[in-house]
Amino acid sequence: MKLLILTQKIDVNDDLLGFFHAWAAEFAKHCAKLTIIALGAGEYDLPENVNVLSLGKESIKNRQSAIGNRQFIKRIKYLIRFYRYIIVERKNYDAVLVHMNAEYIILGGLIWRLLSKKIGLWYVHKRVDWKLRLAAKLADVIFTASPGSFRLASNKLKIIGHGIDLSKFNFAPGIKSGNDFKIIYVGRISAIKNQRLFIEAADILINQKGIKNVRFDLVGEAVYQEDAAYKEALVQKIAKDRLQDQIKFIGSVPHKDIAAIYQAADLSVNLCPTGGMDKAALESMAAGLPVIVLNKTFAFLGDICENSILEEASAAELADKIFVLMNLTPPERTALGRRLKDKVFNDYDLVKLINKIIDGLSR
Template sequence: MKSQNLLIVTQKMDKNDPILGFFHGWVEEFSKNVEKLNVICLEKGSPREMSQGDNFAEGEIISQGSYNLPKNVQVFSLGKEQNKSKLKYIWNFYKYIFKLRKEYDAVFVHMNQEYVLLAGIFWKILGKKVMLWRNHQNGSWLTNIAVDMSDVVFCTSPSSYTFKFKKTKLMPTGINVEKFMLENEPTRVSGSILSMGRISSVKKIDVLVRALLHLDSKGFEFKVDIVGDRDPKEPQYYDLVKELAELLVKKGKIQFKDSVPNTKTPQEYFSHELFINLTSSGSLDKTIFSAMISGDLVLVCNTFFIGVLPEQFIFKDGDVYDLSSKIKAILEMDNFKKRKVIEEMKKYVMEKHSVSVTIKMIMNTI
């Protein structure tokens, strides 16, 4: 296994990024399974010194930007952090894959099919094995071509567009469980609810607010933190949600908070009792599994979790009243039942969805 050299192509290398910071842990895990690892990313973090809080053995880590990676890892940016043009991105991409061609045996493209479309033929000529991770529900003829140019495709959900292809393998979500092993856990506030992620229409935060308004009208007590930034693609949605929640904000029942660095997300999960995710079936939101391993109760509408979660932890997609009734039922559940569900969910994530399990499955396909 260690004799393999790997090239990874991804969006961003920045351990603090609220959305993509998780991939730093993936690269660390990949590095344990290869002799040499090169990473090409569209963007990387700003230069900084390694902090005293970084949990790595002395002499083992190269510190560059907001990522700390083992010595067998090199990171090459296409230049988005320097505001390079798209033509420059493409030029740099071709420059790196050619320059490094003798330093990798296989390629793992994470999330962006465009890189397979740009370089698939080049990699085939050189005999490089191409692995594409793509988990979007929608696809096109370009996706079909990218799949055809790949040797193997990975996705986490049967609802993914790529699941239908014979070369596709269904995968775990790849949660860095060690990140959620806190020495000093924050106090978990009883009756507290957390929503985490960019505030966009696909996340359906308006449905959550409407359910909370219904509970408030019945005199039910709760405290909700909605953590996430405005989606720049639809800024008006954030304004809609804030306006809808105005009464509950005034009552102190809802608080909107900016996104937090990926490295700080465990503190958010650990300080809440219930995590709610309203994303429809079709993809698997990593925040759900992060909440599980953190000891949160989770409430979802994704049909993937039928048979994984007890029935009372799955609500009807978009149904305000079903959501509100299940929030109330979960928060009023006796502590023994809560602890039992929490322990089962932690075990499930550890055994089925850890990053170590995920990376080993990927490496076994090379």
């Protein structure tokens, strides 16, 4: 197969999108030729059969920095490059896979249909807008991770799980430093990620229950302007609750280094609402790290550990479940970690996922 992939960014050092570098490398194993058009590109190391083409937006995180005419001109330049690439490279691909950004299908769908290119869309998010509705009509096949991560009815839909690079997340229980019980939350600082609930649970455990040997680390950074305002409100709450010594903002960590963050922690918390499957929760499981989630898409966790999934967005419930998992014995913790990793291996392995996508695009 000769495949064209359109994605947001190719950069092994990116904290949010660095995971796609491993996806690209795995796709390359199945393709005679792999062409990637990315909105921006940074550092990458991919096989010789991969050609990366950037639309020119190398700093994805600064997407709100340009305004007015300057922003308009940049968008026109991206658009010109986009059409030039998909036309000039047309003999180098037989099928197209659009990763998350439905607007690429709106822009290129009719051209790809005229060129008889099969069009696939990977989409994992609860949001449904007109762009997604139109892209779904133009696509030949749609891939998603779970029933709740694509919320349009379509006979084109294939629910195929997610893709975690298991070679990166080694099962290593017991690799910890210090005497404090370390709880991490990995993800962009944003209201939708609900880090405030994380801080409220910390307040209950530390200030109300008197538990002092615990540390809460927020791993990630604010990306948008509204995220920055949300982070500032969190900082103020931490100060008001006198939790500066127990709660730390670690900042962004390149995805290639994130496995060490999981392996140095005792518990991972993810408070995204029900919808798309957040990779951070699956990566925690892949590292054998006990996890607590709010997202009901992870309902299967209830069969592995009843304290791994919240009934509602309640700080009191979160604090209670953290307390239970803090008090697991080392053998209990190791056994739980093994069950979590096995679940990811069986259902969310990157190698298996890419095989399913290639199969879906080949039919």
